[in-house]
Amino acid sequence: MSLILQQLKCSACGAPLKSKERDRMLICSHCGTLSLFAEGRTCPVDFSIAAPKTESIDPAVYIPFWVVEADVAVSHEKISGGGISRKISGKDRMRGMQTFYICAADAVPEENSRVWNMELTINQPELTLIPEFKNGERMVMTMDKETAVNNAEFIFLRYETEIPGTLQELDYDFRVKSTKVLYLPAYKKSSGYQLGV
Ligand SMILES: [Zn+2]
Numbered sequence: 001m002s003l004i005l006q007q008l009k010c011s012a013c014g015a016p017l018k019s020k021e022r023d024r025m026l027i028c029s030h031c032g033t034l035s036l037f038a039e040g041r042t043c044p045v046d047f048s049i050a051a052p053k054t055e056s057i058d059p060a061v062y063i064p065f066w067v068v069e070a071d072v073a074v075s076h077e078k079i080s081g082g083g084i085s086r087k088i089s090g091k092d093r094m095r096g097m098q099t100f101y102i103c104a105a106d107a108v109p110e111e112n113s114r115v116w117n118m119e120l121t122i123n124q125p126e127l128t129l130i131p132e133f134k135n136g137e138r139m140v141m142t143m144d145k146e147t148a149v150n151n152a153e154f155i156f157l158r159y160e161t162e163i164p165g166t167l168q169e170l171d172y173d174f175r176v177k178s179t180k181v182l183y184l185p186a187y188k189k190s191s192g193y194q195l196g197v
Contacts, residue, residue, distance in 0.1 A: 047181035052196040059136035059185035066148030078169040100152035104143035
């Protein structure tokens with residue numbers, strides 16, 4: 001077995017990068033580019049930053065999310081005692097192209113992230129994007145893309161099993177079309193965080 005330690009380089013300008021502990025997003029002190037650290041190397045990453053809705057209060061942090069776009073194709077399902085109720089309650093089924101929001105920072109309490117992931121996925125937020133982190137720190141991103149994709153699929157399954165009636169059979173394809181990183185502003189609360197979008 002051999003161990004090769006490679007110097008991490010900025011994906012834009014090639015300058016050496018220093019890795020903050022466990023952060024998967026590495027910032028270049030030379031050109032300011034954020035690179036994603038994955039599979040032992042750095043690569044360019046598609047990311048955006050959302051502005052806080054309330055501009056008068058500075059956000060404490062910008063929390064990283066993976067935004068997973070996937071095509072959900074259900075070929076077969078069997079539900080006992082229900083299924084129609086979902087329509088009556090006005091909720092749509094998750095079919096076709098869906099956008100999943102997955103909180104990617106383990107500094108966020110799970111009580112927060114579990115709720116956000118479902119809420120943001122069901123009610124897609126309307127965001128104003130800004131070019132840089134304004135009046136708030138960038139939170140360390142600890143989750144890799146593969147874990148985010150698994151979590152997105154899990155959200156789909158959780159949503160399906162919450163349909164009234166018992167889900168007995170489900171055959172589906174979960175095809176990921178794109179993944180990107182989105183930072184959402186948040187405020188600190190007595191326990192955990194509140195999103196500012
Ligand atoms: Zn650079």
